Amino acid sequence: MYKYDHYDQAMVDTRVAEFRDQVERRIAGKLSEDQFKPLRLMNGLYLQLHAYMLRVAIPYGTLDSRQTRMLAHIARKYDRGYGHFTTRQNIQYNWIRLEDAPDLLADLATVEMHAIQTSGNCIRNISSDQYAGAAADEVVDPRPFAELLRQWSSFHPEFSFLPRKFKIAVIASETDRAAMRLHDIGIQIIERDGEIAARFYAGGGMGRTPMIGPLIRDFVPIGELISYSEAILRVYNRYGRRDNKFKARIKILVHEMGAEKFIAEVEAEFAHLRGLNIDAPAAELARIKAFFTDPPFEAGLPDEIDRLDPDFAVWLDQNTHPHKRPGYAIVTISLKPIGGIPGDASAEQMELIADLAERHSFDELRVTHAQNIVLPHVRKADLATIWGALAEAGLAEPNLDLVTDIIACPGLDYCSLANARSIPVAQKIARRFADQQRQRDLGELKLKISGCINACGHHHAGHIGILGVDRKGVENYQLLLGGSGAEDASLGQITGPGFDEDGIVDAVETVTETYKTLRADGERFLDTYRRVGMTPFKEALYG
Amino acid sequence: MAEPVEEPAVTLDAFLDQSNATSVRLEEGEDARALIPHLDRLSLIEIGFGSFGDGRGYSAARILREAGYQGELRAEGDVLVDQIAFMRRCGFDSFAPERPLDPEDAARALDRWSEVYQPAADDRTPIWSKRHG
Ligand code: HEM
Ligand code: SF4
Numbered sequence: 001m002y003k004y005d006h007y008d009q010a011m012v013d014t015r016v017a018e019f020r021d022q023v024e025r026r027i028a029g030k031l032s033e034d035q036f037k038p039l040r041l042m043n044g045l046y047l048q049l050h051a052y053m054l055r056v057a058i059p060y061g062t063l064d065s066r067q068t069r070m071l072a073h074i075a076r077k078y079d080r081g082y083g084h085f086t087t088r089q090n091i092q093y094n095w096i097r098l099e100d101a102p103d104l105l106a107d108l109a110t111v112e113m114h115a116i117q118t119s120g121n122c123i124r125n126i127s128s129d130q131y132a133g134a135a136a137d138e139v140v141d142p143r144p145f146a147e148l149l150r151q152w153s154s155f156h157p158e159f160s161f162l163p164r165k166f167k168i169a170v171i172a173s174e175t176d177r178a179a180m181r182l183h184d185i186g187i188q189i190i191e192r193d194g195e196i197a198a199r200f201y202a203g204g205g206m207g208r209t210p211m212i213g214p215l216i217r218d219f220v221p222i223g224e225l226i227s228y229s230e231a232i233l234r235v236y237n238r239y240g241r242r243d244n245k246f247k248a249r250i251k252i253l254v255h256e257m258g259a260e261k262f263i264a265e266v267e268a269e270f271a272h273l274r275g276l277n278i279d280a281p282a283a284e285l286a287r288i289k290a291f292f293t294d295p296p297f298e299a300g301l302p303d304e305i306d307r308l309d310p311d312f313a314v315w316l317d318q319n320t321h322p323h324k325r326p327g328y329a330i331v332t333i334s335l336k337p338i339g340g341i342p343g344d345a346s347a348e349q350m351e352l353i354a355d356l357a358e359r360h361s362f363d364e365l366r367v368t369h370a371q372n373i374v375l376p377h378v379r380k381a382d383l384a385t386i387w388g389a390l391a392e393a394g395l396a397e398p399n400l401d402l403v404t405d406i407i408a409c410p411g412l413d414y415c416s417l418a419n420a421r422s423i424p425v426a427q428k429i430a431r432r433f434a435d436q437q438r439q440r441d442l443g444e445l446k447l448k449i450s451g452c453i454n455a456c457g458h459h460h461a462g463h464i465g466i467l468g469v470d471r472k473g474v475e476n477y478q479l480l481l482g483g484s485g486a487e488d489a490s491l492g493q494i495t496g497p498g499f500d501e502d503g504i505v506d507a508v509e510t511v512t513e514t515y516k517t518l519r520a521d522g523e524r525f526l527d528t529y530r531r532v533g534m535t536p537f538k539e540a541l542y543g
Numbered sequence: 544m545a546e547p548v549e550e551p552a553v554t555l556d557a558f559l560d561q562s563n564a565t566s567v568r569l570e571e572g573e574d575a576r577a578l579i580p581h582l583d584r585l586s587l588i589e590i591g592f593g594s595f596g597d598g599r600g601y602s603a604a605r606i607l608r609e610a611g612y613q614g615e616l617r618a619e620g621d622v623l624v625d626q627i628a629f630m631r632r633c634g635f636d637s638f639a640p641e642r643p644l645d646p647e648d649a650a651r652a653l654d655r656w657s658e659v660y661q662p663a664a665d666d667r668t669p670i671w672s673k674r675h676g
Contacts, residue, residue, distance in 0.1 A: 011658060030645075038596060151661075158598075158629075158663065160601075161601065238603075277662065280672075284675060
């Protein structure tokens with residue numbers, strides 16, 4: 001895992017001092033709220049319905065136990081004892097006082113963490129594959145490239161006042177676990193003829209105008225990763241729309257300009273920039289890569305697992321994933337207990353997870369974009385112990401990728417932009433489908449809920465998506481089917497008129513029951529939907 | 544920081560139309576690259592910031608410096624103390640803020656960052672270069 005040197009530490013410490021100064025000027029009235037807003041946003045501080053919300057960056061979703069314990073400490077000291085893991089692999093605290101924010105950031109800096117550029121119209125925290133370094137199907141570990149981009153994009157003087165926020169995801173396998181093509185820039189690290197390179201997609205995104213990013217360059221030599229990124233950002237900064245905040249994302253630019261013209265502009269800028277020595281030397285990438293080498297895996301570990309306890313066996317089948325090394329497994333800890341708040345974890349749960357990571361996963365853990373936690377490198381022999389500890393803490397829900405593994409945004413319970421509540425809907429659906437047998441029978445089913453058109457809950461990318469809208473002052477929910485954020489990316493289609501809160505729970509059930517009557521052998525819900533189309537579902541819902 | 548050249552800057556159109564003017568003013572949406580053929584006779588380029596949140600001027604400034612412009616590059620308009628360090632990195636060397644900056648705050652802002660992660664239009668050495676000598 002990456003470790004700061006004195007340079008990285010100095011950057012973060014300087015930022016804490018700068019923000020302390022800005023908060024003091026704000027409190028003293030030297031800065032108006034208008035002037036302060038972009039500054040606090042660049043430090044992850046949003047003003048929400050009840051209090052300030054602070055978003056802490058977890059670069060490419062990777063944490064160690066010391067950092068996780070600090071997140072628990074912050075939950076306890078500055079919040080109400082819990083935190084909320086987000087779809088961008090970050091953590092949010094919902095009850096922060098402005099006066100406390102500088103101290104909180106100073107605490108974070110002691111464990112090489114920060115809230116830099118977690119909001120605002122700048123390049124945001126870079127996300128990646130939660131199985132990086134552990135999955136059998138990756139070309140290389142994508143995180144060193146994400147780290148290189150993190151450093152380049154931190155305090156970038158040209159790109160701190162972009163038309164709108166800018167999100168980058170980096171993956172390195174054909175399987176897309178990071179919704180890469182739904183990002184402003186999606187990068188897939190590839191290998192061709194023994195050479196590592198980057199494949200670039202741009203102009204993806206969700207929000208009110210969801211788009212799947214087109215391929216804009218199939219092969220960028222890895223030594224030019226930064227200059228090519230810089231070319232895209234410059235074209236966007238110069239030509240992205242600034243007249244309408246809802247049309248300001250790069251996806252609109254790519255769409256309105258047309259991918260071909262956009263590519264031509266980027267290529268021209270790239271031709272200019274690549275001569276300017278913007279890329280770090282290969283030695284820098286090598287230095288970063290050295291932090292991401294394999295931990296000391298043991299050889300000759302057994303692959304057999306004692307499956308005598310039926311509950312353990314269910315969890316084992318659902319929440320573990322094959323590891324690249326024999327004798328190891330990747331564990332997903334579900335933050336989706338039935339009836340809980342998706343993505344929430346208490347300080348005590350974070351501490352337990354930190355202990356497990358330290359003891360059983362080479363001190364590493366990951367946050368996933370589906371708001372769960374991953375222990376990437378677990379000996380199979382330790383799985384039963386881990387499961388026992390998780391079960392005791394209410395963290396052993398065996399529902400990874402099942403209908404109750406719901407992504408939900410904070411919605412009207414916290415968010416000032418919301419039209420409708422998301423969390424209670426997620427809770428009701430989870431309760432309706434609580435029966436494990438039933439969930440497993442339905443198989444992989446990604447359900448995603450947003451409380452408004454901004455789509456923080458990825459509803460466009462849900463196999464089943466739910467969007468909260470405001471209908472004459474009443475909360476109403478639209479249903480979408482057929483979205484995917486994976487390598488087969490697609491956008492969900494709205495079924496028809498919306499439903500009220502109980503109606504939407506029934507509607508989801510109608511859809512899953514319809515699927516059961518239609519599915520062919522081995523078909524997931526998404527496959528069936530793609531084969532039979534919307535009509536039978538529409539008939540069942542409205543017929 | 545350079546002393547501002549006291550001379551009214553003409554608009555980009557006026558400049559391109561005539562002229563023997565040695566200064567020009569660019570508005571946000573205007574293409575800095577239109578000036579590249581004329582850089583050697585320019586001693587002042589003023590870039591307007593109608594609103595501090597509109598960051599196009601940062602790219603314009605860097606483009607001009609990358610093209611070799613040596614004269615004064617002035618940021619005019621909604622220029623705030625928390626932006627000037629970024630502006631300087633993009634090549635601005637003078638500031639004409641609409642609302643005057645507190646000189647102490649400005650000095651502090653310009654001095655704050657002892658290191659930078661990336662090369663830009665100033666002569667600062669990026670961290671990666673220091674790491675590898
Ligand atoms: C509670 C405070 C929040 C506010 C005010 C907020 C605001 C917004 C807005 C305005 C957009 C639309 C941007 C656009 O399309 O240009 C957006 C998109 C998004 N937000 Fe949030 N958000 C909040 C919380 C969250 C949380 C908790 C998550 C993660 C669970 C999140 C993740 C995202 C994602 C993934 C998008 C997707 C779309 C995209 O970037 O294209 N946000 N948010
Ligand atoms: S989708 Fe809407 S309601 Fe949900 S967090 Fe985002 S802005 Fe708020």
